[in-house]
Amino acid sequence: MSDLIQPKVLKGFRDFLPADEIERALLMERLVKVFRDYGFVPIDTPALEYSEILLRKSGGETEKQVFRFSDNGGRDVAMRFDLTVPLARFVAEHKSEIYFPFKRYHLGKVWRGEKPQAGRYREFLQCDFDTLGSDSAAVDFEILRLIKKALNELGVSNFKIHVSHRGIFNRFLKSLNLSEDSEEVLRIVDKLAKIGEDEVLKLLTDISSEESAKKILAYISGVSKELKSEDFEKTLSHLENLAGGPDEDTKRMRDIYALVKAVGIEDSIVFDPSITRGLDYYTGVVFETFLNDLPSIGSVCSGGRYDNLTALYMKECITGVGASIGLDRLLAALELLGHQKTKASFTDLLIFSLPEDDLVLSYKIVNFFEAEKINAEVYPEPKKMNHQYTYAEKKDIRWGLFLDKDSCVEEFDKAPQRFKIKLKDMTNRTEDETPLSEAVKKIRASKN
């Protein structure tokens, strides 16, 4: 056939080869376990939705990035670009079938036609968790507790969750008569890490006064150049003063912090007044999470409280608080930090095949190992040994097994435990003649 099609994925899309897919799957499994242990339950929603539902609220930027088309029935449809809009639609559609507080997690792919660049893809995994229908400090705190636990379970302990509160900042802006420019101020403040203090000061001065600009900068700079966990309450009092004294929002932050201390996770949390979450729809507590050893990759888990998730679909207000883990970013970070060991398969033992071997015997031995909870495979043909060794190596299989030349099925059937084989340690290529019972012990010991 001369007319071959070139096999290639679309620009910005990726295949996952086994080792990468295993790593991603194990990461997700660990996250899912934490969600479940902490009382969160999963939902799923379609990849494709009515464009009207996905795009009504979004600005032009999102619309340009979305995969949108007419389906065969002439419906205007689009592939989901996040899991938040589908959650809002889901809650409005099923409000009588769910219960509140509704603690849900959702892992799923989303699609954005943005310009592909390092670390940015057009298809990626989103991992969201939210608690809806409660405006208590306890559920705000629970999200922080969950982030702490989730990262710990992934083997990351050296990180800080940077917390702030949009309400306190807004009250402060109001005291400067800048309420109407708050979106613009947030946009500028959000660039602090990127453009530096001087540039932020200049931009803020442009839209207010030098005095106000300096005050805003003083606000977001907090009480010390270096953010320290132990400064949480001091920073809160400082901002409370700047904003005009105690109110519900500052009380909320104190309530959250009391719970943080109750469960002993205060070392992982800092009050960072520069966190504003840009133009997002947040109204209360907001947070971002940075790895101390790799701050440059940005926040690996961000979120906050919002006060009306479902405004587009129903009159009733649903408040909530939630966060999103950047799985791809986190995976890249874990690799850079050397935290994750790649696994190429789950096979413990490969039974090699020589021309004189009886496959019936080989598979009986596989069955024997299965009963011992050891994962054995048979190389299915008597190919050259270098092929078989390469296979074991590619799949990262620790142990090899050769049948004895004169062994037979009857002998195995009589006494499987005492049946002798040659066990090969693939890490140092040493071989040992040993009964199966001993092989089981050796392999087990190497798994622990």
Add this chain to the structure above:
Amino acid sequence: MSDLIQPKVLKGFRDFLPADEIERALLMERLVKVFRDYGFVPIDTPALEYSEILLRKSGGETEKQVFRFSDNGGRDVAMRFDLTVPLARFVAEHKSEIYFPFKRYHLGKVWRGEKPQAGRYREFLQCDFDTLGSDSAAVDFEILRLIKKALNELGVSNFKIHVSHRGIFNRFLKSLNLSEDSEEVLRIVDKLAKIGEDEVLKLLTDISSEESAKKILAYISGVSKELKSEDFEKTLSHLENLAGGPDEDTKRMRDIYALVKAVGIEDSIVFDPSITRGLDYYTGVVFETFLNDLPSIGSVCSGGRYDNLTALYMKECITGVGASIGLDRLLAALELLGHQKTKASFTDLLIFSLPEDDLVLSYKIVNFFEAEKINAEVYPEPKKMNHQYTYAEKKDIRWGLFLDKDSCVEEFDKAPQRFKIKLKDMTNRTEDETPLSEAVKKIRASKN
């Protein structure tokens, strides 16, 4: 806001509420464990591919069903409608990065714009497993062994894998001078269960002769009206005679069956000459799997051997054997058979909230239970008790916990194990004052 958007999913698409999603997730986890234990490794491919790649080989029917459109860059793209075409593209694209035999599994969503009807959706989960690059009887057998194990792990034991061989049937047709009509014959034979013997005989007579039609019907009827596992070898010999004597294909079936017997799974397998897998691209062994208690839902796992997966993309031939599990169908069947217990959450214990309670104490108790591997949640606000009971009920939480009116954090901190609480068994609504150490024992006992 008067201008609300009606929240609804597209026709043929589905949301999954927590209980359903948990059930589906647990099913997938059990399957994935079997794949891994049996030496299979996962891959992932994009939801979106070039239309040319997905659609070149397909007929008009597939093309009509596919979600195809121009992306923002003007590329002709389509959403994948199965996992086999992407596998072929993947193998051709990455052949130097993978190793053979390549045993891969792939769970993922696929999309087909077919007419929605009972049990048919436009988005559904596909679950495929294939071994590529080996034409040995051992890998054919391994797929059967895997199906047997996978269904067992899902709690299904009463099923039969119906096995046949396309090569033997084709040789038989050749002996009747019907090679050129084989596609048409296969199409008719495939309808046997649906239209009955008389109609099949009539249709076959139309394209051949009455004599040939009767012979074909005799072939696919095998040796007995009732298919029995113990007739496997008898049926094979019978068909071998009809096809003109022993050859490689009949030897292959004997080799597979020797391995089936070696591992003792022959009771789950029948030789069924009526299995032809219609017009599919199979060339060797083919199989379908039926639940004895629910044959009407059709095959829950089907597949077979093919001899050139990657013909569209490269000159080198890649042979393989694989199968696909109909997850949605299986899930529906398991429900009908009462096999699966729905779980509404993974929470063991709910700590209720009364107005006088200190949330700090409640979350300290959550931490205490976490260390004991018991999943506890706090109801985050002192709402009316009927709300809190409903929450526990909806999430299927077995145990409730009340704080004593006069209990305090200091007391807990001093001796958590001896700290007294009221434990409520939600199944019978009885309450017991008990120290936390005893509560742990009770809850643990109820989990086993």
